[in-house]
Structure formats: structure tokens, C-alpha cells
Amino acid sequence: MLKESIFPILEFDSNKQAKLQPSSIIQKTPVPNACVITFFKEVINKKLESGELEQIGTSPSETVDIPIYETKYNGCHVGLVGGFVGAAGSAALLEELIASGFNKFIVCGGAGVLKKDIQVGHLVLPYSAIRDEGVSYHYIEPSREIECNPDAIMAIERILNQEKIPFIKAKTWTTDAIFRETEAKIAKRVAEGCVTVEMEAAAFFAVSKFRNVLLGQILYGGDDLSGIEWNNRSWISREKIRTNLVDLCLKIAVEL
Numbered sequence: 553m554l555k556e557s558i559f560p561i562l563e564f565d566s567n568k569q570a571k572l573q574p575s576s577i578i579q580k581t582p583v584p585n586a587c588v589i590t591f592f593k594e595v596i597n598k599k600l601e602s603g604e605l606e607q608i609g610t611s612p613s614e615t616v617d618i619p620i621y622e623t624k625y626n627g628c629h630v631g632l633v634g635g636f637v638g639a640a641g642s643a644a645l646l647e648e649l650i651a652s653g654f655n656k657f658i659v660c661g662g663a664g665v666l667k668k669d670i671q672v673g674h675l676v677l678p679y680s681a682i683r684d685e686g687v688s689y690h691y692i693e694p695s696r697e698i699e700c701n702p703d704a705i706m707a708i709e710r711i712l713n714q715e716k717i718p719f720i721k722a723k724t725w726t727t728d729a730i731f732r733e734t735e736a737k738i739a740k741r742v743a744e745g746c747v748t749v750e751m752e753a754a755a756f757f758a759v760s761k762f763r764n765v766l767l768g769q770i771l772y773g774g775d776d777l778s779g780i781e782w783n784n785r786s787w788i789s790r791e792k793i794r795t796n797l798v799d800l801c802l803k804i805a806v807e808l
């Protein structure tokens with residue numbers, strides 16, 4: 553049933569069927585249960601060079617073909633895929649991965665920090681995301697926030713504690729507009745409890761809820777938006793942090 557609204561984005565349709573279903577265009581193939589989606593392309597490239605990955609599929613689009621890899625962690629098979637920046641592309645990629653047979657996901661990416669005391673590389677476990685993007689409204693009825701799956705949160709927490717890795721469990725702000733993170737919006741999101749800003753979490757939480765698959769996400773503290781000026785903090789070139797985070801996510805994924 554379609555709800556009426558003057559704003560198109562709030563016209564929620566509870567009909568689960570769409571004209572174009574991912575399952576009608578994606579062939580279900582034998583894939584591992586779990587998959588890590590990472591936004592760190594250099595980590596994937598390194599693993600590829602060192603022969604750790606086998607390509608088992610592709611997610612094609614008009615502009616880029618994303619390879620779907622399989623790797624092994626502690627002898628267990630697990631998928632590894634490079635993410636699509638932004639909520640809409642991430643939602644479509646997740647749909648395709650689910651249609652191809654994966655049903656458990658750990659996502660890792662970076663995020664801008666809204667609080668100065670979060671060091672570069674510090675891990676943040678988002679339990680909820682503010683839906684300041686568009687795609688989640690096509691999946692889940694309008695609400696200000698969307699929660700991450702509590703079982704995924706528990707599994708991630710257990711391994712972070714077991715590995716004695718410090719982390720902050722907090723809310724994240726998912727935006728579509730990286731260049732519209734204004735002072736007033738940042739202040740408002742901080743007042744709502746957000747410690748990070750990124751562009752995908754709400755979309756991942758919405759699609760995984762809609763398709764009933766397990767998904768959790770880990771972010772690391774990147775650039776800093778808490779001061780007068782934006783501080784890049786060289787967050788993208790933190791090779792060790794990013795490599796370690798992907799390996800940690802592979803470990804969590806095989807234990808999900």
C-alpha cells in the first residue's frame with residue numbers, strides 16, 4: 553500500500569514486490585554464507601597481488617564492474633567485495649550480493665569524526681544511523697533513525713572484546729551530501745548522539761532489514777569535522793589501520 557505525502561521520498565510503499573526483482577536478474581551461485589564489504593580498495597588490491605583472492609563473480613554497472621572475491625580466513629571460505637561509495641549504490645550492491653546467495657555481512661569503512669577525542673583509526677561500532685540519505689526510505693517506513701541488527705552488534709562486540717580492541721558503540725550520521733555537512737547540521741547530529749558521518753550505514757541497515765539478512769558495520773575514525781576547519785588527518789592513507797580492519801572483519805564474518 554502506498555502512503556501519500558507531499559514529499560516523494562516519504563511516499564512509502566509497503567508492497568514487497570517490485571517490477572524488477574534482484575532475484576530475477578542475478579543467478580544464485582554457490583558462494584560462502586558470509587561476505588565482507590570494504591571501502592579500502594588498496595587492501596583488496598594487495599590481497600589480490602599476494603594471491604589470497606579468487607574472483608567468483610562480478611557486480612556489473614554502466615560505469616564500473618565490481619569483482620566479487622572469495623578468500624579464506626582460518627580455513628573458512630568468505631566473500632570479499634569492494635564497496636560502492638554512497639547509499640544508493642551500496643543498497644543496489646547489497647541487493648545483488650544477497651541475490652547471489654550471501655546472507656551474512658560485515659561492512660568496514662571510514663568515517664568523518666564529529667568529536668575531537670576520536671583518534672584516527674579508533675573503531676566505531678554504529679548501533680544506529682540517522683537516515684539523512686534517500687535510499688533507505690524506499691525500503692523501510694520513514695523514521696529518523698534505523699538500527700543495526702542487534703545479533704550482528706553482539707557478534708562484533710564479542711570479538712572486539714576478545715581481541716582487546718577498544719571501540720566506541722555509537723550512532724552514526726549517514727548523509728548523501730558529503731559537501732553539505734554544515735556547522736548547524738553537525739551540531740544537531742552531535743546533539744542527537746552521532747559521533748561519525750559517513751554515506752552508507754543507513755542504506756546497509758535498511759536493505760539488510762528488508763531482506764532479512766544479518767549485517768553489521770565497523771567504521772574507523774577518519775577526517776575530523778569537529779573543529780573550526782575541516783581536518784583531513786591523512787585518513788585515507790592509513791594503510792596498516794585499514795589492512796588490520798579488513799582482516800578483523802574477515803575474522804568476525806567467518807564466526808557470524
Ligand SMILES: O=P(O)(O)O[C@H]1O[C@H](CO)[C@@H](O)[C@H]1O
Binds near residue numbers: 661
Ligand atoms: O568510503 P568509506 O571509507 O566507507 O568512507 C566514507 O568516505 C566516502 C566519502 O569520501 C564515503 O564512502 C564515506 O562513507
Ligand SMILES: O=c1cc[nH]c(=O)[nH]1
Binds near residue numbers: 727749750777
Ligand atoms: O561522509 C563522509 C565521510 C568522511 N568524511 C566526511 O566528511 N563525510
